[in-house]
Amino acid sequence: MYPQIAHVESDHQLPSHADVVVIGGGIVGVCTAYYLAQRGVSVALVEKSGIAHEQSSRNWGWVRTMGRDVAEIPLAIASLKLWDTWADQLKHDTGFTRAGILYACESEAEMAAKQAWLEQAKPMGIDAQWLDKPQIEVCLGAAVPGAWQGALYTATDGRAEPDVATAAIAQGARALGARIFTRCAARGLETEAGRVSAVITERGEIKCKSVVLAAGAWSSLFCRNLGIRLPQLRVLGSVMRTAPLPGGPNCAVATDKVSFRKRADGGYTLAMRNANIAPLVPDSFRYLPDFLPMVRAHHQEYRLRVTGQSWQEINTPGRWANDQPTPFEKQRLYDPRPVDAFLDEALRSLAQQFPLFAQARIEQRWAGLIDVTPDILPVMDEVQSVPGFYLATGFSGHGFGIGPGAGHLMADLITGAQPLVNPAAFRFARFAR
Numbered sequence: 062m063y064p065q066i067a068h069v070e071s072d073h074q075l076p077s078h079a080d081v082v083v084i085g086g087g088i089v090g091v092c093t094a095y096y097l098a099q100r101g102v103s104v105a106l107v108e109k110s111g112i113a114h115e116q117s118s119r120n121w122g123w124v125r126t127m128g129r130d131v132a133e134i135p136l137a138i139a140s141l142k143l144w145d146t147w148a149d150q151l152k153h154d155t156g157f158t159r160a161g162i163l164y165a166c167e168s169e170a171e172m173a174a175k176q177a178w179l180e181q182a183k184p185m186g187i188d189a190q191w192l193d194k195p196q197i198e199v200c201l202g203a204a205v206p207g208a209w210q211g212a213l214y215t216a217t218d219g220r221a222e223p224d225v226a227t228a229a230i231a232q233g234a235r236a237l238g239a240r241i242f243t244r245c246a247a248r249g250l251e252t253e254a255g256r257v258s259a260v261i262t263e264r265g266e267i268k269c270k271s272v273v274l275a276a277g278a279w280s281s282l283f284c285r286n287l288g289i290r291l292p293q294l295r296v297l298g299s300v301m302r303t304a305p306l307p308g309g310p311n312c313a314v315a316t317d318k319v320s321f322r323k324r325a326d327g328g329y330t331l332a333m334r335n336a337n338i339a340p341l342v343p344d345s346f347r348y349l350p351d352f353l354p355m356v357r358a359h360h361q362e363y364r365l366r367v368t369g370q371s372w373q374e375i376n377t378p379g380r381w382a383n384d385q386p387t388p389f390e391k392q393r394l395y396d397p398r399p400v401d402a403f404l405d406e407a408l409r410s411l412a413q414q415f416p417l418f419a420q421a422r423i424e425q426r427w428a429g430l431i432d433v434t435p436d437i438l439p440v441m442d443e444v445q446s447v448p449g450f451y452l453a454t455g456f457s458g459h460g461f462g463i464g465p466g467a468g469h470l471m472a473d474l475i476t477g478a479q480p481l482v483n484p485a486a487f488r489f490a491r492f493a494r
Contacts, residue, residue, distance in 0.1 A: 064425075067153075067228035069112040071243040072235075078268045079105040079240070081475060082260040083275060084247040084283070086110070087117035089453050089460055090275035091231040092468020098237035100476060105269075106231075106239060107262050109246035109279075110393040113227035116277055117461060119300060119429030121330055122223045122322060123313055124462040125162050127189050127215040128178065132438055132486035133459065134185045139481050140466035144221065147465075152236070153229035156222030156325045161312035162215050163192070163200060167208045171317065175213045189215040201310040206414040209316075220313055220322050223461060230465075246389040247276075248381070249286060250450065257449030261383040263390055271475050273451045278395060278432040280454035281344065282388060285379045289444060292351040292492050293455055294433050295370070296363060297338040299399035301408075301426040303328040309417050316414070319407045328424065333407035337431070338400060339363040340370040351435040351492065370397065370430075399428035431458040434492075441470055441487040451475060452489055 069086075081097055083090045086108030097104045108114075124144055126137040144157045166172045179189055192212045197205045200214060235241055242264070250272060251259035259268045274280055281293035305327030313322035321331045339345070345352075345365075356363065373392075381387050404426055412419040434440065434455035444450045453471050460467065466481060473480045 066118045067225045072240045081271045082269045083273045085275035086112040088227045088464035089467045093471040094239040095234035096469045096472035098239040104239045107245045109389045116429040117227045118223045120461045125218040135482040136466040140463045143465035151233040155226040159219040162218040164213045165316045188217045249383040271449045275453040278430045292348040295430040299428045300332045303421040318410045333403040335362040336403045340368040342374040395430045397428045399426045433457045442489040
């Protein structure tokens with residue numbers, strides 16, 4: 062497990078009632094709690110493990126508008142502005158800085174793909190620009206690898222520190238009145254006249270008007286027990302960090318093979334791009350028709366494997382009673398082993414392009430499970446068959462950067478306020494069968 066996550070203490074006395082219960086203590090869940098509490102809504106957040114113990118502390122830490130699906134761009138732009146506000150609104154640092162992000166192109170095909178994206182994105186307010194080799198050298202403060210033909214660069218994109226950011230926002234939500242309960246798994250829902258009336262947790266019942274499921278890779282399983290079909294798979298990504306390494310680029314960089322970004326401690330977070338393990342599990346076959354188009358389009362990014370996760374999920378029940386221990390209590394945390402071969406290759410590739418990284422000392426390696434939807438876009442919507450039950454999940458590895466916007470949008474949907482952005486692309490109904 063990533064060992065340096067800022068700790069958030071749990072509240073003790075479970076409330077008998079809250080206006081809204083948020084299930085899940087990742088960045089989307091805590092941002093939802095924050096923006097609800099900011100509006101005077103009473104909110105209780107329940108998390109089976111600890112705040113940001115899974116993917117919200119294990120991601121790359123990028124806060125980007127560049128390279129996103131065009132449907133996410135308005136939310137990404139809004140989220141960048143919200144990241145700026147944390148410095149004034151929170152007493153705790155998130156590590157956010159607009160240090161820029163650069164996507165290097167090493168082939169004509171890459172150049173064409175990036176240009177096509179830019180033509181779609183530019184009218185939406187994206188601040189990206191093309192750099193030639195001399196401009197890249199100025200941007201990075203280093204010699205440009207010979208294979209690079211050009212780069213797409215957004216100076217206003219940034220980064221934050223996943224090991225502290227979610228905890229800082231959680232503490233901010235608590236200061237506004239939100240109640241936070243860790244080691245408190247949600248088991249299920251109660252309804253009255255078809256509408257949500259309570260959440261049943263391992264520590265008791267919380268009566269409520271609305272529930273937000275922001276449980277990341279666990280969301281589909283929770284929904285299945287309610288008879289709700291949510292097509293979602295888990296994908297394993299591996300990451301590592303170096304000791305402080307003076308002299309390297311300040312902006313985040315992605316090539317076709319590797320990505321890296323400077324950390325607040327002076328080291329770098331590194332990962333191999335387009336190298337993710339998709340464990341073969343029962344959901345792989347259950348949702349095969351949903352995911353076939355995505356697999357065909359992105360087959361080079363996902364490698365199907367039989368893993369320990371495969372065998373574990375074969376034995377995981379899909380139904381349980383609310384008065385009995387659930388799978389969320391039997392396994393409170395996904396803490397997979399990283400794929401060392403991917404990380405070793407990433408470091409070799411990076412050292413060839415930037416000799417400075419040949420001196421890098423690796424301090425830690427870790428992995429996390431990313432919750433992926435068939436169209437690689439999140440679901441942020443009310444489930445029409447269970448009024449009062451909202452989904453905020455399926456962020457497909459993009460959730461950290463847009464977490465503030467996602468939380469704000471969920472608060473808008475629940476309270477009936479003007480939505481921060483048009484939520485149409487995130488409707489749950491697009492997966493209806």
